[in-house]
Amino acid sequence: MEGIVYKFGDDINTDQIIPAIYLDTTDPNELASHCMEGIEGGRRINKGGIIVSGKNFGCGSSREHAPLAIKASGIQAIIAKSFARIFFRNSINIGLPVIECSEVNKIDEGDLLNIIPKQGKIENLTKNETYYTKPYPPFMQKIIEKGGLISSIDL
Amino acid sequence: MATLVEKIISQHIGKKVKPGEIVIVDVDGCFVQDGTGPLAIKRLKELSLDKIFPPKKVVFFIDHASPSPRLELSNDHKVLREFAKDYNIILSDIGDGICHQIMAEDFIKPGDIIVGADSHTTTGGALCSFSTGMGSTDIAVSLAFGKVWLKVPSTIKIEINGKLKNGVYPKDVILHIIGKIGADGANYKALEFCGDVIDNMDIEERMTISNMAVEASAKVGIMKSDEKTKEFLKRHEREGDFSYIAPDNDTNYEQVIKIDGGDIEPSLALPHFVDNVCSVREKEGVPIDVVFIGTCTNGRLSDLRTTADIISGKKVKTRLIICPASRDVYLSALKEGIVEVLVKSGGVILPPGCGPCVGIHQGVLADGERCLSTANRNFKGRMGNPNAEIYLCSQATAAVSALYGEIKNPGSIL
Numbered sequence: 001m002e003g004i005v006y007k008f009g010d011d012i013n014t015d016q017i018i019p020a021i022y023l024d025t026t027d028p029n030e031l032a033s034h035c036m037e038g039i040e041g042g043r044r045i046n047k048g049g050i051i052v053s054g055k056n057f058g059c060g061s062s063r064e065h066a067p068l069a070i071k072a073s074g075i076q077a078i079i080a081k082s083f084a085r086i087f088f089r090n091s092i093n094i095g096l097p098v099i100e101c102s103e104v105n106k107i108d109e110g111d112l113l114n115i116i117p118k119q120g121k122i123e124n125l126t127k128n129e130t131y132y133t134k135p136y137p138p139f140m141q142k143i144i145e146k147g148g149l150i151s152s153i154d155l
Numbered sequence: 156m157a158t159l160v161e162k163i164i165s166q167h168i169g170k171k172v173k174p175g176e177i178v179i180v181d182v183d184g185c186f187v188q189d190g191t192g193p194l195a196i197k198r199l200k201e202l203s204l205d206k207i208f209p210p211k212k213v214v215f216f217i218d219h220a221s222p223s224p225r226l227e228l229s230n231d232h233k234v235l236r237e238f239a240k241d242y243n244i245i246l247s248d249i250g251d252g253i254c255h256q257i258m259a260e261d262f263i264k265p266g267d268i269i270v271g272a273d274s275h276t277t278t279g280g281a282l283c284s285f286s287t288g289m290g291s292t293d294i295a296v297s298l299a300f301g302k303v304w305l306k307v308p309s310t311i312k313i314e315i316n317g318k319l320k321n322g323v324y325p326k327d328v329i330l331h332i333i334g335k336i337g338a339d340g341a342n343y344k345a346l347e348f349c350g351d352v353i354d355n356m357d358i359e360e361r362m363t364i365s366n367m368a369v370e371a372s373a374k375v376g377i378m379k380s381d382e383k384t385k386e387f388l389k390r391h392e393r394e395g396d397f398s399y400i401a402p403d404n405d406t407n408y409e410q411v412i413k414i415d416g417g418d419i420e421p422s423l424a425l426p427h428f429v430d431n432v433c434s435v436r437e438k439e440g441v442p443i444d445v446v447f448i449g450t451c452t453n454g455r456l457s458d459l460r461t462t463a464d465i466i467s468g469k470k471v472k473t474r475l476i477i478c479p480a481s482r483d484v485y486l487s488a489l490k491e492g493i494v495e496v497l498v499k500s501g502g503v504i505l506p507p508g509c510g511p512c513v514g515i516h517q518g519v520l521a522d523g524e525r526c527l528s529t530a531n532r533n534f535k536g537r538m539g540n541p542n543a544e545i546y547l548c549s550q551a552t553a554a555v556s557a558l559y560g561e562i563k564n565p566g567s568i569l
Contacts, residue, residue, distance in 0.1 A: 059338060062288040084339070
C-alpha cells in the first residue's frame with residue numbers, strides 16, 4: 001500500500017485522537033470528522049495517508065473510537081516506534097494495520113511510503129530507503145488476515 | 156517459580172505458562188461503561204448470535220456521564236439499560252458509582268481474570284486479580300463467549316521499602332514510580348508491587364497504585380493477597396471470596412526496581428503528561444482556580460477523610476469539587492460527618508461517579524484555568540478544555556492547596 005506520511009510525535013493519546021465529548025456516537029464517519037481534533041492547533045489527516053509516529057502511540061483511554069476515527073478518515077496504516085497496548089489491540093480487532101518499526105525517525109512529513117506487510121518491509125519512495133518492521137505473532141496475523149476479530153471468529 | 160500473573164493465568168488454563176505465550180482463557184468477569192458500552196453492543200449484534208455465553212459476573216456501568224447531561228448520552232444510557240434488562244445483566248446505574256470501585260467492592264476476588272472496557276480496569280490488581288482494560292470489540296467477544304485471548308506479559312517487580320515521609324500518600328508513591336519509568340515504561344508488561352510500604356497500605360490505598368499502573372502503560376498492576384485483602388472483602392460481606400495468593404520466592408522477573416519509600420516526596424504530574432513528575436515543593440505558590448478530589452484513583456473514604464481532616468473548620472480559597480467513588484463511600488462519609496465538614500468548608504459534593512474527570516460534565520474548565528486534581532490523567536483537553544491546565548496530586552496536596560488558593564506542600568502543614 002502506498003501513501004503520503006502524516007508525521008506525529010511521541011505519546012499521542014486517545015484524548016487527542018478523539019476527545020471524550022464525541023463519544024456519544026459509534027458512527028465511524030462522524031468520529032472521523034473530529035479525528036485528531038485534540039492535537040494542538042487541530043490536525044487534518046486525509047484519505048489515503050499513512051500516520052507515522054514516535055513511541056507509545058494511542059496511550060490513555062480504552063476507547064475503540066480512537067482507531068475507528070482514524071480508520072474512517074481513510075488512513076491506510078499507522079507506523080510507530082511503539083503502540084500503547086490497548087490501542088494496538090483495538091486496531092488489530094477492527095482491521096486497521098498498526099506496524100511497529102524502530103526506524104520511524106528516518107521518515108518525514110510528506111514522504112511517500114510503500115508498505116509491503118507480507119515481507120515486513122517499508123519502502124520510502126521519497127528517500128529511496130527501506131525499513132524493516134516487527135513481525136506479528138501468528139495468532140494475531142490470522143486476525144489481521146481476516147480483517148478483524150469479529151470476522152475471524154468461526155461460529 | 157511463577158509471578159502473580161503467571162500463577163493466575165496458569166491456574167485458569169490448567170498448565171504452566173511463560174511470558175510471550177498467547178492463550179485463550181475463561182474470564183471471571185467483564186464490564187463496560189457508558190462511553191464504551193454502546194460500541195460493545197453494536198459489535199455483539201454484528202456477531203448475530205442466537206444466544207450469548209457470558210461469564211458469571213457481567214456488569215454494565217453508567218458512571219462516566221452520570222446523570223446524563225445531553226440527549227445523545229441519555230439515548231446511549233437507554234441502549235445500555237434495555238440490553239442489560241433483555242440479557243439479565245447487572246446494571247449499575249446513576250448514583251451507584253465508578254465501575255472500578257464497584258467491581259472491587261462487590262465482584263472481584265483474588266485469582267480472578269477480569270476484563271473491562273475501560274483502561275483503569277487495572278485497579279482490580281489491588282485485590283490480586285489479573286484485571287485489565289480492553290476495547291469494545293474484545294469485551295463484546297468476552298460477553299458472547301466468556302473468553303478472551305491474552306499474551307502472557309513479562310513482569311517487572313517494584314519493591315518499595317522504608318518509611319514514607321510525612322505528607323506522602325499512595326498517589327505520591329505511584330506518581331514517583333511513573334516519573335521514574337515513564338509513560339510507556341511498562342508497555343505490554345505486568346507490574347507487580349511489593350515491599351513494606353505496600354504491605355502497610357489497606358486495599359483502598361493499594362487501589363490508587365494499581366489504578367495508575369496503566370499510566371505507565373502496564374497491562375496489570377498487581378499485588379499479592381493478604382490479611383488486608385481479607386479485611387476489605389469482609390467489610391463488603393464477601394469474606395468467603397478470599398484466598399491467599401503470593402508469587403513464588405525464586406521467581407525470575409524481567410526486571411526488579413527497588414525504591415526507598417523515604418526518598419518519595421509529595422509529588423505532582425505537571426501538564427500535560429502523567430510522567431511529567433516533580434515534587435510539590437518545586438511548584439509551591441502556583442495559583443489554583445479549582446481543586447477536584449475524586450475518581451477511581453482517589454475518590455474513596457480514606458481520601459475524603461484525609462481531605463476533611465485538613466480543611467475542617469476552615470474555608471477553602473478555590474472552587475472545591477468532591478466526588479465520592481461509590482454509593483457506599485458516600486454513605487460512609489455521611490455517617491462519619493465528613494460530608495458536613497466538606498460542605499461547610501466550601502466544597503461541592505457531586506453524585507458518585509466519574510465527575511469532571513473526562514470533561515463531559517460537572518465542572519468543565521474555563522480557558523486559562525488551572526485545576527489541581529486527584530485524577531489519573533492530565534492530558535491536554537482532558538477536563539473538556541484544551542486551553543486549561545491540570546496538575547495531578549494526592550488528596551492531601553489537593554486539600555491543603557485548596558485552603559491556600561495555591562499549590563502547597565502538605566508535608567509542611569501536617
